Amino acid sequence: MxxxxxxxxxxxxxxxMANTDKPLEVLANGALGIKNGKITFVGSQTDxxxxxxxxxxxxxxxxxPGFIDCHTHLVYGGSRAAEFEKRLEGISYAEIAKQGGGIKxxxxxxxxTSEEMLFEQALKRVRRxxxxxxxxxxxxxxxxxxxxxxxxxLKVAKRLSAATPINVQSTYLGVHALPNEFLERADAYxxxxxxxxxxxxxxxxxxxxxxxxCESIGFTPAQCxxxxxxxxxxxxNIKAHVEQLSDLKGALLASQMGALSVDHVEYLxxxxxxxxxxxxxxxxxxxxxxxxxxxxxxxxxxxxxxxKVPMAVATDxxxxxxxxxxxxxxxxxASVLFGLTPAEVLMGTTRYAAKALGMQNKGTIATGKDADLxxxxxxxxxxxxxxxxxxxxxxxxxxxKDVS
Ligand code: NIG
Ligand code: FE
Numbered sequence: 001m002x003x004x005x006x007x008x009x010x011x012x013x014x015x016x017m018a019n020t021d022k023p024l025e026v027l028a029n030g031a032l033g034i035k036n037g038k039i040t041f042v043g044s045q046t047d048x049x050x051x052x053x054x055x056x057x058x059x060x061x062x063x064x065p066g067f068i069d070c071h072t073h074l075v076y077g078g079s080r081a082a083e084f085e086k087r088l089e090g091i092s093y094a095e096i097a098k099q100g101g102g103i104k105x106x107x108x109x110x111x112x113t114s115e116e117m118l119f120e121q122a123l124k125r126v127r128r129x130x131x132x133x134x135x136x137x138x139x140x141x142x143x144x145x146x147x148x149x150x151x152x153x154l155k156v157a158k159r160l161s162a163a164t165p166i167n168v169q170s171t172y173l174g175v176h177a178l179p180n181e182f183l184e185r186a187d188a189y190x191x192x193x194x195x196x197x198x199x200x201x202x203x204x205x206x207x208x209x210x211x212x213x214c215e216s217i218g219f220t221p222a223q224c225x226x227x228x229x230x231x232x233x234x235x236x237n238i239k240a241h242v243e244q245l246s247d248l249k250g251a252l253l254a255s256q257m258g259a260l261s262v263d264h265v266e267y268l269x270x271x272x273x274x275x276x277x278x279x280x281x282x283x284x285x286x287x288x289x290x291x292x293x294x295x296x297x298x299x300x301x302x303x304x305x306x307x308k309v310p311m312a313v314a315t316d317x318x319x320x321x322x323x324x325x326x327x328x329x330x331x332x333x334a335s336v337l338f339g340l341t342p343a344e345v346l347m348g349t350t351r352y353a354a355k356a357l358g359m360q361n362k363g364t365i366a367t368g369k370d371a372d373l374x375x376x377x378x379x380x381x382x383x384x385x386x387x388x389x390x391x392x393x394x395x396x397x398x399x400x401k402d403v404s
Pocket of ligand 2: 071072073241316318
């Protein structure tokens with residue numbers, strides 16, 4: 001005899017995000033079975049034949065995969081409010097970075113902040129995201145740049161995972177800015193990252209992905225390539241901040257080397273997109289940074305769409321270019337500022353956000369997937385993209401456990 005499922009959620013409208021051709025396809029009068037944290041049944045209520053230990057009546061509300069914020073820098077010390085004021089006076093982000101502000105000022109503050117304090121501050125940011133139905137968040141290091149602070153940041157990310165009802169995936173972003181100890185010696189810094197920090201992080205299992213900032217105010221494609229090679233030799237995944245402020249062909253390089261994602265891509269050249277489309281790389285769009293930096297160059301959304309490059313959307317939550325602790329707001333921005341359709345945005349914060357993290361077990365509602373789910377009392381999921389700050393999920397399940 002079959003073991004009963006742990007939980008059945010019935011009488012729901014399910015948007016599975018499982019059909020890439022029809023992202024907004026709805027399963028009316030749906031039912032879902034969950035056992036051991038995994039989805040074991042998804043279909044019509046009338047076809048649900050198993051016995052369930054517990055049954056929840058969804059009252060006709062909407063069941064969606066939990067949202068995934070696949071690009072954040074939410075562990076950091078200090079604040080950049082003063083820099084925000086400077087930018088309003090007309091000094092650019094790149095200029096502030098050249099003057100030693102920007103990322104470097106957060107590096108100084110993060111080095112000076114204790115692990116405990118970093119944890120307390122980051123916990124609040126994670127909670128803001130979780131309130132909106134985010135069940136998985138990616139967190140990057142990159143505000144330490146020395147061994148101890150990078151390790152400290154990644155330990156905080158790990159603790160956040162244990163302390164909150166949210167899955168955390170950690171990424172080592174050592175190649176974010178050049179620390180003062182290595183001024184004028186960028187290649188020596190890359191040596192340090194590749195031969196000392198990355199092996200330690202792999203050894204302590206503190207991250208499963210490595211990111212870089214490939215940019216005129218960051219690192220060259222050749223330097224990023226060395227980082228990718230070392231990361232891959234250690235069994236770590238790769239991803240990259242590319243073409244945010246200029247076109248260095250970082251997206252081509254990263255995608256050719258098997259990157260999970262290329263992020264920002266405002267300055268990505270249209271002619272490079274067919275080559276990227278041949279790979280498995282996701283383009284992660286970050287409208288919060290575009291908005292805050294008052295950018296005018298939009299990512300080539302039409303061409304990405306035409307060539308079927310999967311697009312994800314994330315907050316880029318960080319103290320400088322995107323102090324946006326709201327994925328729902330970033331979703332609205334992706335539509336209003338970049339012209340993504342609500343269907344693209346919803347796919348980009350579920351299915352394709354999972355793909356951008358290499359998490360094939362998440363992001364859709366299908367048998368065998370993790371039961372990370374949100375129940376929304378809304379007329380239609382398009383509403384989640386259309387308005388700002390109208391909705392919170394009624395219920396959230398993480399691995400089948402009610403965490404709301
Ligand atoms: O994704 N581009 C580099 N990194 C971050 C910005 C970090 C910062 O300004 O502190 C980004 O926009
Ligand atoms: Fe970023």
